[in-house]
Amino acid sequence: MARTIKVDYLARVEGEGALTIRFKGDKPSAVELRIFEPPRFFEAFLRGRAYQEVPDIVARICGICPVAYQMSACHAIEDALGIRTDGTLRALRRLLYCGEWIESHGLHVFMLHAPDFLGYEDAIAMAKDHREWVVRGLGIKKAGNAIVAALGGREIHPINVKVGGFYRVPTRAELSALLPALETALGDAEMCLAWAARFDFPAFERDYEYVALRHADEYPFCEGRIVSNKGLDIDLHAYEEHFAELQVPHSTALHSVVRGRGDYQCGPLARFNLNFDRLGERARDAAERVEFVPPCHNTYKSLLARMVEIIQALDEAIRIIHGYAPPDAPAIAAAPRRATGYGCTEAPRGMLWHKYTLDEAGLVEDARIVPPTSQNQKCIEQDLWQLAPTLAAMPHAAATRRAEQAVRNFDPCISCSTHFLRLAIERED
Amino acid sequence: MPTRKKRPKLAVFKFASCDGCQLSLLDCEDELLLLADAVRIASFAEASSRVLRGPYDISLVEGSITTPHDAERIREVRAQSRVLVTIGACATSGGVQALRNFRDVKEFARVVYARPEYIDTLATSTPIADHVKVDYELRGCPIDKRQLLAVLSALLSGRTPSIASHSVCMQCKLRGNVCVMVAHGTPCLGPVTHAGCGALCPTYHRGCYGCFGPAETTNTGGLEWALVAAGASQEDIARTYATFNTAAPPFRRAQEEQLVQIRLKEGRRG
Structure with missing residues (x-):
């Protein structure tokens, strides 16, 4: 009997994608995470722009x-120009990033993923029975957004970030005003982790290769080496020697692989497994209290990793604000020069790698961007291959929901994943 | 149980975009649950698996038209929508991806993809109003969530939404900012840019970069000398207009004027 699980438009993910799993009997014959988000060609039109x-x-x-x-x-551009932001400017960037992690993880945990575990179509339906948790989640999300708005000017597409630092740095009072909401959110986040730890997580494990940044003494945001649990430990300049991107007909996003090995996972669970010892005491204690400790190979539990990272980001944001004194200048100066620079930071969904080549005048000659969801795409498909026999035994509607949930484990951001991905060659080497 | 009037159906649709404008709705953390009481969220793929059939009372449309399939889909959305509101620069002017309109899209696809033949795309990125009738437009890259709430509450209470169409300068003055161009010589598109952001960039000591697109009346020619006096080259000015609203006619004209002058200059030199 031929059977197909088909989702024509994945819901509760960012962007446009679809899913098809074909079976011959109980065995899967094809798994396709189809990404049909229209391409926007960012890497092409970055050429000729000023840095x-x-x-x-x-x-x-x-x-x-x-x-x-x-x-x-x-x-990446600062690497090309040979400058480095340190001290308070570096701390402010971490603060801004904390805000985005809290906001983005809050959105995913409470509005997109938790409804899967509790059996609702969305957070609004969930709020009818679990209103206090949705309200806490919205409060956490709002606290993260408040950081981004205060420091960046607005929540979406902040206007205050520039090469070398910021256009304007906040006053102490502007940042201190955020503290009460952040303290409340931190307490709520600890409660929410304990709540989420009691969800019924499907038993599913796979021998993943996790890839994330690792920093000498911090939980990674903007700096570190690229490491994995299978022995990878490289400088971010060496990324292209160790990873390849493949284009497949069914997707406008490219598939990433570790050369010579295959699919890998980046994102919160990868960071958690590789950097647990770099978490602050508050986040580590919270995780240990609910017995969520590495190694964890169940990607459904990425929801818990997101909660732990929310706690980490709130705790760190509070610490940065307490220690803040405005720096002398909002940015450090830079002069254009011909060079290539690399940057890799931990987006909420995983490693985001950029490379730019600038000319003498500081115009972009070439840009390459590798977003986290394209890196996870092959990993998602591999999860579905392994999940398929379980799905085959389930009623159709439940199997479809379970498959969608497995995709949502990765918090895929399809809008991101499609818009670049330059690749010179399609190869398996 | 008291009888309750049937709540209007709200739908959110996405075309080529970054998802940021529809995220603005989910960023209304304090109002979201209240809004969900006032409307039935009938279709909002980013937030819900539930899809109710049309027709919809209010449809919010994000993104621009870049594929043959989307050019068809927007007609279906229009046919199902009583009031259609476009949200954001992609939907109202074609967005940053409209930079392709003035270049060779096949070349773009070759830069990004090894197998461009797999990619089905149109040569242009066009605003929704080029394809169907639009009832209201909200500008911005991204939109301002307070404006979104104001439009929704007007529509829900049967009022006509009123959206200010003056320039960023007006909001900047109301905010009591010192003019970054006059006082600091920072190039600023505030005089020709549509209000809505609250004059954010000048408040953060930088020049406006036009993410809300052109104001209702613009004098880009008049602004040119001020930008040049502030140290901007013709190439800089052309690039400044060629961003998130590059295909909005007043901004497009301003770019073309600069490009013509650059070519004349090069011709004289050559």
């Missing part, structure tokens, strides 16, 4: 994680 314009342009790749795009771009 100062790049952070604002790449932000528009993704309305959910614009800060990640701005941070990866700034770091």
Whole structure:
């Protein structure tokens, strides 16, 4: 008997995608995560732009994680120009990134993913029975957005980020005003982790290769080496030697693989597994209290990793604000020069790698951007292959819901994943 | 149980975009649950698996038209919508992806994709109003969520939404900002840009970069000398207009004027 699980338009993900799993008998014969989000060609039209314009342009790749795009771009361009932001400017960037993690993870945990575990179509339906948790989730999300709005000017496509730092740095009072909401959100987030830890997580494990940044002493945001649990440990300049992107006919996003090995997972669960020892005490304690400790190979539990990262980001944001004194200048100066620079930061959904080549005048000659969802795409398909026999035994509607939930484990941001991905060659080497 | 009037159906549709404008709705953390009491969210793929059939009382449309399939789909959306509101620069002017309109899209596809033949795309990115009748437009890249709430509450209470169409300068003055161009010589598109953001960039000590698109009346020629006096080259000015509302006619004309002058200059030199 031939059977097909088909979702024509995936809901509760960012962007446009579809899913098809074909079976011959109980065995899957095809798994396709189809991404039909129309391409927008960012890498092509970045050519010829001034380096100062790049952070604002790449932000528009993704309305959910614009800060990640701005941070990866700034770091890559600063690498090319030979400058480094340190001290307070570096701390302010971490603060901004904390805001985006809290906002983006809050959106995914409470509005997109939790309804799967509790059996609702959306957070609004969920709020009829679990209103206090939805309200807490919205409060957490709002606290994250408040950081981005205060420091970045607005929540979506912040206007205050520039190469070398910021256009204007906040006063102490502007940041201190955020503290009460952040303190409340931190307490709520600890409660929400304990609540979510009691969800019924489907038993599903796979031997993943996790890839994330690793920093000498911090939980990773903007800096570190690219490492994996299968022995990868490289400088971000060496990314292209170790990873390849493949174009497939059914998707406008490219598939990433580790050369010589295959699919890998990036994102919160990868960071959690590789950097648990870099979490602050507050987040680590909260995770240990609910017995969520590495290694965890069940991607349904990525929801818990997101909650732990919300706690980490809130805790760190509070610490940064307490220690804040405005720096002398809002940005460090830079002069254009011909060079290539690399930047890699941890977007909420995983590693986001940028590379820019600038000419003498500071115009972009070439840009390459590798977003997290294209990196996870092959991993998602592999999960579905392994899940397929379980799905085959389930009633059709339940199987479809379970398959969608497995895709949502990765918080895929399809809008992001399609819009670039340059690739010179299609190859398996 | 008291009888309750049937709540209007709200739908959200996405075309080529970054998802940011529809996210603005989910960013209304304080109002979201109240809004969900006032309307039935009938179709909003980013937030819900539930899809109710049309017709819809209010449809919010994000994104621009870039594929043959989407050119068809927007007609179906229009046919199902009583009031259609476009939200954001992609939907109202074609967005940043309209940069392709003035270049060779096949070349763009070759830069990005190894197998461009797999990619089905139109040569242009066009606003929704080029394809169907639009009832109201909300500008911005992204839209301002307070404006979105104002439009929704007007529509829900049967009022005609009123959206200010003056320039960013007006909001900047109301905010009491010192003019960044006059006082600091920072190039600023505030005089020709549509209000709505609350004059954010000048408040953060930078020049406006036009993400809300052209104001109702613009004098880009008059602004040119001020931008040049502030140190902007003709190439800089052309690029400044060539961003998130590049295909909006007043901004497009301003770019073309600069490009013509650049070509004349090069011709004289050559």
